[in-house]
Amino acid sequence: MSATSAAPSQAKRRFAPLFLAGPATLLFIGLVLLPLALTVILSFNSYNYDTGIENTFTLHNYTQVLQDDYYLSIFWRTLRLALITTVIAVVIGVPEAYILSNMRSPWRSIFLLVIIGPLLVSVVVRTFGWSMILGRNGFINGALTTVGLEPVQLLYTETAIVIGLVHIMLPFMVIPVWTVLQKLDPTVEAAALTLGASRFTALRRIVFPQAMLGILSGSLIVFALSASSFAIPGLLGGRRLKMAATVVYDEFMIELNWPLGAAIAIIVLVANLIIMIAYNRMIEGQAKRKLG
Template identity: 85%
Template sequence: MSAATSAIKPRQLAPLALSGPTTLFFIGLVLLPLLLTVILSFNSYDYTAGIQSDFTFANYLTVLQDEYYLSTFWRTLRLALLTTVITVAIGVPEAYVLSNMRKPWRSIFLLVIIGPLLVSVVVRTFGWSMLLGKNGFVNSALAIVGLDPVQLLYTETAIVIGLVHIMLPFMVIPVWTVLQKLDPTVEAAALTLGASRFTALRRVVFPQAALGILSGSLIVFALSASSFAIPGLLGGRRLKMAATLVYDEFLIELNWPLGATIAIIVLVANLVIMLAYNRLIERQAKRKLG
């Protein structure tokens, strides 16, 4: 009995030994910094003495009662949702077309979609700033056709354009991955039974791709809501989003507790929205797919 017990113990400890290093890395690189940020958010700050070690809710009351911070949070939420909707509208059809391509065109267009990810976000955002600037390509093209120039740079429109360009691959790839696993004969059967192309897409293909759309939209929303470089370069100093607020409080105002408070509020809001959206989409997908 004891020999059998001693022989079982190493097998029982094997999963712990395999997952232990990863768990330690996760605790040290994610949970511990997050815990320290939460603790820091409850400290006060004095511009002459620095960070105080007392416990206070003043930072949260300051943020949640200030119209400036609330308007910035609303702008962040609105632009992140708009970016997600636009990437779904563009990325899902693009993924469907990509899934129906044959080799070698599929590999070529897949490389075109993934290729921009190899270029720095800052470099691509600078490119958009040159295109959307006062003397950029867009206004030059409008001048050629006799139209007045428009102010695009340092507007919410510029931020959304930059975010959609950066986030589009994160929508296309999950949806394309799901569509690759679908049986193509199911759509062909719907067409054979008299369904139109649009009806087959709406009733057969896209409901089965709902999990890919869910994954892509969650990634796009989270990355858009926490984006820093794109709002900072295309929105300027006037149009701030949550990440630029955190940057200002940490590195310009040096008010680390207030910056930590803003970061925690944004994190909690993102989690609540993403979990609610996840439950909604999964419930609809189960209802449609049975």
């Protein structure tokens, strides 16, 4: 082969990864980075209720949010409920993933379909279902009334929001942990049991440390989705019990104060990133120390 014919083939091999990654990169820039950059720019614009958005640089939106107890309480509620949802999802999802990984066919496929099946139904539909269950005349209060107890207020409370979030987010915890457990050698746990370790010791010292990366992935997904959830807090929390996403919606669609809504969205995004990065490093450090 001549040098002139070899040069174009080498150039094609060199630039082939760029051509393959190019469409996905452009899509990511157009759908993620560009809207995010425009939101950041919008958050520094001023707003006048008479003239609307003004093209002048200001930090007033951020100072207004960070100095107002109303917004700070909403941020605290958002992060607190997202953290509670994540902890409950870990407590329920990890044992569920472990049981699922030890099932045999066809039960494994059946229960995996049961776990993934709710994802095929709209979040709004499932949330409306919970609103009927938790309502004043819903199933729970109906059962309490039947046994002679007083009805309780569940709908439009933080408890209702957590229940709805856990139900929606649980598959996002089970699947990553189950995927990691599928890669583990089952004979290692069996060897520990053979050598005299209890079931709890085998889980704590063998299975759980190796499943930490799956727990890390699942908890990060659950926390991020819970902190940015809109439909569940809006339907189960009502108009008075607001979270960050509902406040952003109100500023954009009701108050028409787009710069302030953009500032709130950016603050929530930065807070989520800081928490997730810190949590990621902490869990990865523990996993490396345990696994060597």
